[in-house]
Amino acid sequence: MTEPIIAIRDVHKWYSGVHALKGVDIDIRPGELVGLIGDNGAGKSTLIKILSGVTRPDQGQVLIDGQTVDLKSPKSAMRLGIETVYQYNSMVPTMSVARNLFIGREPLRFSLFGIGLMNQAKMRHDSIRAIADVDLHLRSPDALVGELSGGQRQGVAIARAMYFKSRVLILDEPTNHLSVKETTKVLGFVSGLKAQMITGIFISHNLHHVFSSCERIIAMARGKVVLDKPTDRTSMEEVQELM
Numbered sequence: 001m002t003e004p005i006i007a008i009r010d011v012h013k014w015y016s017g018v019h020a021l022k023g024v025d026i027d028i029r030p031g032e033l034v035g036l037i038g039d040n041g042a043g044k045s046t047l048i049k050i051l052s053g054v055t056r057p058d059q060g061q062v063l064i065d066g067q068t069v070d071l072k073s074p075k076s077a078m079r080l081g082i083e084t085v086y087q088y089n090s091m092v093p094t095m096s097v098a099r100n101l102f103i104g105r106e107p108l109r110f111s112l113f114g115i116g117l118m119n120q121a122k123m124r125h126d127s128i129r130a131i132a133d134v135d136l137h138l139r140s141p142d143a144l145v146g147e148l149s150g151g152q153r154q155g156v157a158i159a160r161a162m163y164f165k166s167r168v169l170i171l172d173e174p175t176n177h178l179s180v181k182e183t184t185k186v187l188g189f190v191s192g193l194k195a196q197m198i199t200g201i202f203i204s205h206n207l208h209h210v211f212s213s214c215e216r217i218i219a220m221a222r223g224k225v226v227l228d229k230p231t232d233r234t235s236m237e238e239v240q241e242l243m
Contacts, residue, residue: 003066005168005199006051006082011060013046020046021057022223028168033193033208035231038220039243043201046221048170051201052079052084065095073164075104081167085157085174093146097138098127100145101160130163131156134189151182158189168199169243175209187213207236219243 004027013021021043028034035143035148038044048061049055052073061068064080071077074084091100099106102123127141136155138148145153154174161169171190190213193200204210210217211231219227219239226242227234 002029004028004063005065006064007061007063008047008051009061009063011047011050011062012055013050013055013058013100015046015128019207020223021050023121024060024220024223024225026218026225026228028199028201030167030199031194031197032216033190033202033214034216034218036201036203036218036220037205037207037210037216037239037243039205041222042220042243043223044220045172048084048172048201049201051077051082051168052170064075078164078166081165082170083161083164083166084170084172085154086172091145091153091157094144096142096144097131097148097156098123098141098154101127101130101141101163105164113198123126126163127159130159133162134159134192149182149187150178155179155189162196166198168201169193170201170203172203173205175206176201183209207239 006028008024009024011021011024024047036044050057050071053074053076056072062071063069069080091104107119107122109119110116124141131138132145134155136152136159137150145156174186179185187209190200190202202210202214215233216230217227217234217239218225219242221243
């Protein structure tokens with residue numbers, strides 16, 4: 001068996017007396033596309049916040065490549081190759097596609113003590129290539145993200161993760177409130193992660209989307225993992241019953 005890229009060991013989290021995570025143990029292996037599902041309050045959002053560096057566990061460990069890590073901020077998670085795509089707030093609508101793709105990691109024409117002029121030409125050139133790599137066709141890298149459809153925004157966010165060679169991409173409800181056509185497109189982006197050698201964690205309430213895209217299902221309920229099986233060894237009925 002390949003060593004897990006992410007190992008979660010006996011993780012607990014409390015919020016004002018509420019035991020949100022109760023001894024969670026999960027292994028996620030390189031190149032896997034894992035579906036994480038559960039009703040509201042199941043603990044999946046808390047778990048994702050821990051993996052993306054938004055919050056820290058009160059007990060237990062997170063290991064990357066077998067080494068215990070302290071994910072104390074989203075930047076620390078990103079430095080380790082973990083990128084999170086949220087439903088709406090991963091893009092700045094008043095900025096261009098190119099600016100959004102490089103936000104926080106802008107290339108500089110020169111730098112003096114970390115301060116310098118952004119290399120706008122490189123950002124435009126590389127953003128065109130990055131969005132083409134996910135088969136996303138936009139009229140210009142200068143288009144404002146606020147003018148894009150929901151599916152196109154998700155495509156830009158996924159292109160950003162691929163451009164920066166993220167090792168793990170967490171997709172938090174990426175198909176919520178999208179049209180059928182846009183949903184199909186986003187599911188295509190998700191299915192393409194494996195070919196890019198990116199490990200994917202796909203969070204969704206929609207069992208049909210998870211079963212059609214993921215090779216493994218992890219279901220949570222009441223702060224615990226209640227099912228962890230390959231997709232072809234379980235069923236929607238079993239998952240729904242355990243949840």
